[in-house]
Amino acid sequence: MFALLQAAGAADTAATPAADATVAAAAETTNAVVESVNAVAAAAPAAPSAAEAAAAAAEAAKNAGQQNITLMDMIAASPLVSKIVLVILLLCAVYAIALMIEKILVMRSNKKRTVEFVAAYKKAKTPEEAAQLLAKQPEGFAKKMFAAGYGELQKAKDAGLYNKREARGDLIERIRAAMTAEQNKGIEELGSNMTFLASIGSNAPFIGLFGTVWGIMNSFIAIANTQTTSLAVVAPGIAEALFATAAGLVAAIPAVLIYNFSAKQTGTIGGYLEDFEADFISLVTRDMDKQG
Missing domain, CATH: 1.20.5 (Single alpha-helices involved in coiled-coils or other helix-helix interfaces)
Incomplete structure (x- = not known):
């Protein structure tokens, strides 16, 4: 145990x-x-x-507030090609707007003077009376036409051809040619810069479209370089492209509007001048008939 x-x-x-x-x-x-x-x-x-x-x-x-992009920042950061496009469109827009103001004033002034001159002319019964009534009228295309036609009439009188029936046809043609020449000068003056306005109206949208294509191309390049499709990367380029399109329209729209306005007013004033020429020739032929 x-x-x-x-x-x-x-x-x-x-x-x-x-x-x-x-x-x-x-x-x-x-x-x-x-x-x-x-x-x-x-x-x-x-x-x-x-x-x-x-x-x-x-x-x-x-x-986030510090990262806000303003329009001026976008323009300043744009590439050189886009800046050149914007400068061209800006100059076209300024020129078109300046021409619009000028054409409106010039067309209205000339239309008013032509209408008043023709109204005063219709009170005359003879070429001599018309010369007296129209001497105090302001300068204008109609007055220049009258001076040219009346000058041919006076030359015929000085040469003793005014009362000769066989020389009547030639005198009327000379009067018509002299008045038509002055009329053409007036119409050409009214239509000055019309070609440039047409060029701005037709080409400015395409210049803006070029800027648009360039901005979108830069946006795709930014996507390729950053390997991202973030909107923050492509938004500046797209905004720049859209601004180029808007600038093209800002330049083209006033140009087209003033071109159409000027063309219509030029046609209207030209019609008044043609009617005045016909009336003056009728007055001369009636006076010839009275004197035999």
Whole structure:
């Protein structure tokens, strides 16, 4: 019995070191896990407070406001070709608007003077009376036509051909030719710069279209270089392209409008001058018939 107790004690004594070693290993493992958790917690950023979040939002809004692109910034950042296109269209637009103002004033002034001159002329019964009535009228195309026709009439009188029937036809043709020449000069003066207006109206949209194509091409190049299709990359180029199109229309629309207005007014004044020429020739032939 005693021997059995000694054997059991020896077994317990032998098992004690093994159990102690197992407990120590478990403790070390636990400590390592705790240290890892503490390291992760230390590395993780602390959650921002409400004040910090508000400050970050304000800074983001400030940065977004600083990135706004104005029209002048877009033009300044545009390539040289686009700037040249915009300068050309700007000059065309300014010139077309200036011509529009000038043509409106000139056409209305000449139309008014022509109508008043013809109205005063219709009161005369003879060429001499017409010359007296029209001497005080302001200068205009109709007055120049009358002066040319009346000058031929006076030359015929000085040469003694006014009352000769056989010379009547030639005199009428000379009067008509002299008045027509003055009329053509007046119409040509009214129609000055019309060719340039037509060129602006027809070509300005195509110049703007060239700027549009150039801007879109630059947008695609930006996409290829940045390897992104973000709208922030392509938007400036597209906006620049659309602005070139708008500039072309701004130049073309006034040019077309003033061209149509000038053409109509020139035709109207030309009609008044033709009627005046016919009336003057009729007055001369009636006076010839009265004098035999």
